[in-house]
Amino acid sequence: MADHRHPPNRLLAWERLQRGWSYEEVANRIRAEMSRCNESESGLSANTVRRWETGERWPDPRYRKHLVVIFGLRAADLGLLTPDELEGRPQTESIAELRRLLETMMAEPGDGISRSGVLRAALGIGVLPMLGSLLTHTEKEDAAWHGDPAAYAAITESHRKLYWSCSARPLYEAAYAHTQLGLEQIRGSSGGDRVSLAVSLAESALLTARLAFFDLGRPAVAERCFDVALSATREAGDHSLAVAVLGHMAFVPIFGGQPQHARSRLDAARQHTWHGVHPAVRAWLHCIASEADARAGAGTSSRHHIDLATSAVESAAENSVDEPAWFDFFDEGRLQSFAGYAALISGDHTEAGKRLHSALDLLGPRASKQRSVVLADLAASYKGDDDRQAQQLHLALDSIEQEWYGAGFTRIREVRPQIRDGALGRELDERVRALTMV
Template identity: 25%
Template sequence: MAAALATCDMASLVEAVRLARGWSQADLARTVGYSQSWVSRVVNGQQSLTLNQVREVCERLGIPVHLLRFAPASPVSTPSVASRPPAASAAGRTKGAGPTRRRDFTKAVALAAFPLPSASAVGDIHELTAATLRAITGGQRRLDASAPSRDLVKAALAHLELSSRTLLRARQTPFLTEVAAATSEAAGFAAWLHADMGDAGSARMFYRRAVEHARQSEDVLLAVYMLGSLAIFEVDSEDPVLGLQLAHEATRRLGDGAHPTARAWLSCVRALAHAGLGDVSAAQRELGRAEAAVERSDNTEPPWPWVFPFDSAKVAGYRALAAVRLHRPHEARTAFSEAFATMSPAPKQRSMLMVELASVHADAGDVDEAFRLAAEALHTGAAYRSEKVVNRVRRFRREYRGPYARCVAELDEQLTSLVTGRLRL
């Protein structure tokens, strides 16, 4: 390990970490967020890493980047900042190395030229650092209610990069867990934006980062929240089996005696997964648990990271979504009415609910109202350039098996206009 750090030999370094932790290559791939084939190429010296990839892999494996140094190719006992030889001397020692080692040396030169955090460079991390990072994420979330995700995503990714770099500098400070929590929030928001843009692969990657940083924060509720959010994402991506597994893992981590808000929310997440699997009794059992939890006297101020109270209206919203998946239109309409009586969702969220409600009306035979709602949701999705909303309208249209009425033809024309550019996304 010391020799690999001293020579910036990423292939040996990654393999040493894998062996030390008893991981398979698949475990390692999940941890660093890349495919198993990519990890195999790195370990075998067939894959060069960019500077950003070196930073990213080190961060996810818990390797302090400042320990990567130049040194002789022969083994060394302890990596030391003071033992780093001049670049010219290091270059001379790489002449006999193979192409992989020369590529690693080139990456090490890039790392040396780039200002890296050192073990002592922690003076800029203080008690307000995490709060400042969280305030930025909070401001971006507020903008999400009225701005297209594509307009926000560059700023969100830049903020996540800032948070990640700050987390690296915070490793040797007492503020590590707080900064990790702030970085988890930033990653979770990046995942949310990519999901709205229809980029499921990136959304899944950022959700995994959010879960990992939440683990680093040592905040159980934050870890549960991020796992539950990933579970909802997988259910929405039509993988209720994985969603249910993630929800069960979040429940296991939550344990007994947790705040009623957390317990009710997780019950609702499990209900959606069961509904996606067509299990009526399991979904209703979970919703019953959620209703009992929100009625408890100690369900007052929601615990962070929940911002708003989780009450009976929120449970009604989940009951409606579950009923849609279970094709129970009358139950869904009743639950939607109860939920909308007190909720005032943001435009994109409202559009998603409108498509769900459109499915309810279609199942009940109210075709005109179903397609009116779908068309309104489509226009909002186009206005906010939300692929998530548009794709949900497309799925609604694909699943419709009723008569080809005029309202159906009109929605088809609008979807065609969207594809041809006459209705812009």
């Protein structure tokens, strides 16, 4: 009997996961499309979709055309072309995707900063010639160009470690340029080299986005870098990194006053956690979901996510597998910080104070950025006591003066109106104004 098995369809699986869809939801969407087109279907189930992804079956043509519609992607992007159909096309399509990502990073930010301004600030004038030549390479030159995965990864790791000791702006400029370089290095690479470069590129783009969003308050630039990171995780097939990118992307609507819009990104990240993701990464994702629910007014759900995060942290402690090296932005102190914020938003100031004091005790010497956020939240837990609130906000400002952190400064400004106008308020306003003018 002939063997009809096919290679696993990683592209189809990845696109499903990115949307947070289950096998059953994909099947339901295909059925709806077929019904809309007055086509009958039989034998389509969630298990059928699963078998398409594992390679046990190949989608019939009647299903392939509807997969293209429901995902809004080309057949090649969904792994639906046969080897013969793909011959001569993958390299060209990969180059087109990389050029799209470059153009994405160079696009108008839409937040009041011009494209030229972003490029000057993020890259430096000396890097611009490299970008211009990169976008005009011929496909023949692209195919002959190869990068050095080990060298690129070493710089990525150095940038990640510098995050805890280097000023945000110069590191952002270096990381942004390194991400651009990664897009160039991956072109023409193949096999294991390509996968290795994609992993490092995803890490670099994620770091750049974190710096842009949390440290420097540039959400539009951050979203473009997140897009690069997410595409690179697909190229690398790294589910843990995909969770990290999607989880960070959820902060954009959460901090933007639209926490309900974070759900799709959190759902997509949650789908990836079923693929061998470390328990500590799952715990961090629950913490983000907790903050989204807290800001959306869903206090019960928010506290439930904290309970799930706590259980996952306990599981991680018993897990013999090391956390990913890049996963250095979450620990027990951060968990307590998220828990304190969830309690604060739900109105339980006593529990919030307890959790936030615990967070301060647990935060390590490299956590000065997070410390400013925790101190601001602790100030909010003393609502009604101007003296204690002012004391905590001054400590938070001390932390900001020691190491700038945009997210911490924003949190301080959010809490400041809780203190009545007077000598205490004026003193805080002067310090805030001084930092605003820097």
